[in-house]
Amino acid sequence: MxxxxxxxxxxxxxxxxxxxxxxxxxxxxxxxxxxxxxxxxxxxxxxxxxxSSKEEILYYLIYQDMAESMENLRRDCSEPDACECLNIYISNQYDLYMRGNRLFLSFLRLMLEGNLKPEWINATGIIREQKLEFVAGIIARGQADGVFIEADSLQLARALKNVVRGFTMEQLELQKKATKNTNDIELIKAVIFAGIMRKNDSG
Structure with a gap:
């Protein structure tokens, strides 16, 4: 430049x-x-x-956050281990939501009201889908290695994203200050990787 x-x-x-x-x-x-x-x-x-407007400032913030999050995920998931990559993704996505959850909600409201330019919606949508496809690729790699369950990898990626979003949305509903909660992250990882059913040790 x-x-x-x-x-x-x-x-x-x-x-x-x-x-x-x-x-x-x-x-x-x-x-x-x-x-x-x-x-x-x-x-x-x-x-x-x-x-051009306050709406464009909001879009700029949302887009920059999403682009930075995607860039960080690509960088941090260069290692082949699928489980570790999903651990990284969970923390990455949690940080993204906690950093700007209120901004995302305002952006969504403006979008539903038709107050955002189509190119802004398209640009953020492209990054969102790129990230989902990237995570789906991680899951597919784990499936090929016999680590993850056999199911549609893109659907699993969407489910994982929504689990993380649910934890951060609860903070908003309870009017908590948006701060990183390590316990939340560890619980998400435990539910994803171990489930909530106790293992039967009797064989």
Whole structure:
């Protein structure tokens, strides 16, 4: 990138970080563009030089989080062991949801209301499907090794994602502060890998 492009992206990130802090401290719905401008120490007009709307700022945050999460998963799952890769995925997905669960809910609401550009929905959808297919590939590898049960690998990937999301959604419902809970992660792993049925040791 040119120096001008680097500077522009730096300012976009600064605005987005300021917006994230406000969205998580209050809520997306309560925050105004003027609030974001004040937090970023820019004029309101400057914000519109980098983002067309508050909705675009939210999209930018969601997309960046999802892209970073996908990149980290690819990097950390370069090893062939399928079980370890699923362990990594569980922590990765949990962190993604805990980092921006409220943002995802606001994004979903705006999408259902028809207030998001189709290209934003498509872009986030592509990353979501890429991640599911990547995890399905991990599961298929484990199935080939005789480690995981025989079932549709993509369906198993979706089920696993929804288990993780369920734990983080509960935190929102209970109005807890979104912080990483190691006990949650370990319980998810225990349920996924060992199930909830006690093994019959009598043979």
């Amino acid at each position: 040119s120096r001008k492009e680097i500077e522009r992206e730096f300012k976009r990130q600064l605005i987005a970080r300021s917006a994230r802090d406000l969205f998580l401290a209050k809520s997306y719905e309560e925050v105004t563009v003027q609030d974001i401008a004040s937090a970023a120490e820019f004029g309101k007009g400057t914000i519109y030089q980098y983002f």
